[in-house]
Amino acid sequence: MITAHPSLLRExxxxxxxxxxxxxxxxxxxxxxxxxxxxxxxxxITATRQLDTALFVARRQIAEATRQKQPLPH
Structure with a gap:
Protein backbone atom coordinates (compact mmCIF):
# COMPACT_ATOMS: atom_id res chain seq x y z
CA MET A 1 0.00 0.00 0.00
CA ILE A 2 1.28 3.45 -0.89
CA THR A 3 1.21 5.95 1.95
CA ALA A 4 1.93 9.65 2.19
CA HIS A 5 5.14 10.92 3.74
CA PRO A 6 4.84 11.06 7.54
CA SER A 7 5.63 14.79 7.61
CA LEU A 8 2.70 15.52 5.29
CA LEU A 9 0.42 13.34 7.41
CA ARG A 10 1.57 15.10 10.60
CA GLU A 11 0.97 18.50 9.03
CA ILE A 45 -4.59 10.71 1.16
CA THR A 46 -5.74 8.04 3.63
CA ALA A 47 -8.43 6.57 1.33
CA THR A 48 -11.18 7.22 3.87
CA ARG A 49 -14.45 9.16 3.85
CA GLN A 50 -14.79 10.59 7.35
CA LEU A 51 -12.43 12.89 9.21
CA ASP A 52 -12.29 10.80 12.39
CA THR A 53 -11.36 7.72 10.38
CA ALA A 54 -8.80 9.68 8.37
CA LEU A 55 -7.20 10.97 11.57
CA PHE A 56 -7.03 7.43 12.97
CA VAL A 57 -5.48 6.02 9.79
CA ALA A 58 -3.00 8.90 9.49
CA ARG A 59 -1.86 8.50 13.09
CA ARG A 60 -1.42 4.77 12.56
CA GLN A 61 0.62 5.37 9.40
CA ILE A 62 2.80 7.92 11.21
CA ALA A 63 3.39 5.47 14.07
CA GLU A 64 4.28 2.68 11.65
CA ALA A 65 6.72 4.89 9.76
CA THR A 66 8.34 5.92 13.04
CA ARG A 67 8.59 2.29 14.16
CA GLN A 68 10.23 1.25 10.88
CA LYS A 69 12.93 3.91 11.24
CA GLN A 70 14.02 2.70 14.69
CA PRO A 71 17.02 0.34 14.69
CA LEU A 72 16.35 -3.27 15.55
CA PRO A 73 17.59 -4.40 18.98
CA HIS A 74 20.69 -6.63 18.96
Whole structure:
Protein backbone atom coordinates (compact mmCIF):
# COMPACT_ATOMS: atom_id res chain seq x y z
CA MET A 1 0.00 0.00 0.00
CA ILE A 2 1.28 3.45 -0.89
CA THR A 3 1.21 5.95 1.95
CA ALA A 4 1.93 9.65 2.19
CA HIS A 5 5.14 10.92 3.74
CA PRO A 6 4.84 11.06 7.54
CA SER A 7 5.63 14.79 7.61
CA LEU A 8 2.70 15.52 5.29
CA LEU A 9 0.42 13.34 7.41
CA ARG A 10 1.57 15.10 10.60
CA GLU A 11 0.97 18.50 9.03
CA UNK A 12 -2.55 17.58 7.94
CA UNK A 13 -3.44 15.97 11.28
CA UNK A 14 -2.23 19.06 13.14
CA UNK A 15 -4.09 21.37 10.75
CA UNK A 16 -7.35 19.45 11.14
CA UNK A 17 -7.06 19.36 14.92
CA UNK A 18 -6.25 23.08 15.09
CA UNK A 19 -9.12 24.00 12.79
CA UNK A 20 -11.55 21.82 14.77
CA UNK A 21 -10.63 23.67 17.96
CA UNK A 22 -10.86 27.05 16.21
CA UNK A 23 -14.25 26.18 14.74
CA UNK A 24 -15.54 25.22 18.19
CA UNK A 25 -14.39 28.62 19.45
CA UNK A 26 -15.45 30.94 16.63
CA UNK A 27 -17.87 28.96 14.45
CA UNK A 28 -16.94 31.07 11.42
CA UNK A 29 -17.72 30.10 7.86
CA UNK A 30 -14.09 30.67 6.86
CA UNK A 31 -12.81 28.26 9.52
CA UNK A 32 -15.44 25.71 8.56
CA UNK A 33 -14.36 25.92 4.91
CA UNK A 34 -10.68 25.57 5.80
CA UNK A 35 -11.49 22.52 7.93
CA UNK A 36 -13.52 21.01 5.08
CA UNK A 37 -10.59 21.49 2.71
CA UNK A 38 -8.04 19.99 5.12
CA UNK A 39 -10.37 17.10 5.97
CA UNK A 40 -11.00 16.37 2.29
CA UNK A 41 -7.26 16.28 1.59
CA UNK A 42 -6.58 14.00 4.55
CA UNK A 43 -9.44 11.69 3.54
CA UNK A 44 -8.13 11.42 -0.02
CA ILE A 45 -4.59 10.71 1.16
CA THR A 46 -5.74 8.04 3.63
CA ALA A 47 -8.43 6.57 1.33
CA THR A 48 -11.18 7.22 3.87
CA ARG A 49 -14.45 9.16 3.85
CA GLN A 50 -14.79 10.59 7.35
CA LEU A 51 -12.43 12.89 9.21
CA ASP A 52 -12.29 10.80 12.39
CA THR A 53 -11.36 7.72 10.38
CA ALA A 54 -8.80 9.68 8.37
CA LEU A 55 -7.20 10.97 11.57
CA PHE A 56 -7.03 7.43 12.97
CA VAL A 57 -5.48 6.02 9.79
CA ALA A 58 -3.00 8.90 9.49
CA ARG A 59 -1.86 8.50 13.09
CA ARG A 60 -1.42 4.77 12.56
CA GLN A 61 0.62 5.37 9.40
CA ILE A 62 2.80 7.92 11.21
CA ALA A 63 3.39 5.47 14.07
CA GLU A 64 4.28 2.68 11.65
CA ALA A 65 6.72 4.89 9.76
CA THR A 66 8.34 5.92 13.04
CA ARG A 67 8.59 2.29 14.16
CA GLN A 68 10.23 1.25 10.88
CA LYS A 69 12.93 3.91 11.24
CA GLN A 70 14.02 2.70 14.69
CA PRO A 71 17.02 0.34 14.69
CA LEU A 72 16.35 -3.27 15.55
CA PRO A 73 17.59 -4.40 18.98
CA HIS A 74 20.69 -6.63 18.96
Missing amino acids: LVERCETLRRRLAADNSAQTARRLEDAAYTLCV
